[in-house]
Amino acid sequence: MSMSLLDSALRRAQVRKAGEITLIVFDGLGAVATDSLAFRSAERWAFSRISSGNIVRDRGTFLERLETAIVRRGTSITTSHGTSRAVAGLAKKMTQAGYSLTEWSIPQAAKDILDPPDEAKDKKKDSDEAPAQASPADDDPTPIEVQRRKDTLDRGSIDRALDD
Numbered sequence: 001m002s003m004s005l006l007d008s009a010l011r012r013a014q015v016r017k018a019g020e021i022t023l024i025v026f027d028g029l030g031a032v033a034t035d036s037l038a039f040r041s042a043e044r045w046a047f048s049r050i051s052s053g054n055i056v057r058d059r060g061t062f063l064e065r066l067e068t069a070i071v072r073r074g075t076s077i078t079t080s081h082g083t084s085r086a087v088a089g090l091a092k093k094m095t096q097a098g099y100s101l102t103e104w105s106i107p108q109a110a111k112d113i114l115d116p117p118d119e120a121k122d123k124k125k126d127s128d129e130a131p132a133q134a135s136p137a138d139d140d141p142t143p144i145e146v147q148r149r150k151d152t153l154d155r156g157s158i159d160r161a162l163d164d
Contacts, residue, residue, distance in 0.1 A: 033071075
């Protein structure tokens, strides 16, 4: 009987699930963190495929199916991948789960989303501290007319129903 791609890819690997994070630790090759839903999807896909017989190829194929992944520094089998927002979201979940992000390889674009550069902070700080200049539209003397809300419900029938 042939082995599934999942069995081959995760041979000599430990899978640890902690809430929304799934950690795959490959003996001597590093670790990969991913979203539990993405892992589950890739797991189902790989279970239905037949192994190529080459464990390195099977691991690569399986890890490519993960939409978002962050690797621990020194991992040799894959790199961190996914959109910057998705990687930043995964990193945030990892922080909430108690992982230290210093030992993980997070792309700079995702780091910028998590912690914006000082320039962006300075611009935001300046805009918050500086009093807003009055625009010419603010000096417009035209009064704003507000119409009273017209009830679409006859309140008299409600009052009579409550009296009964």
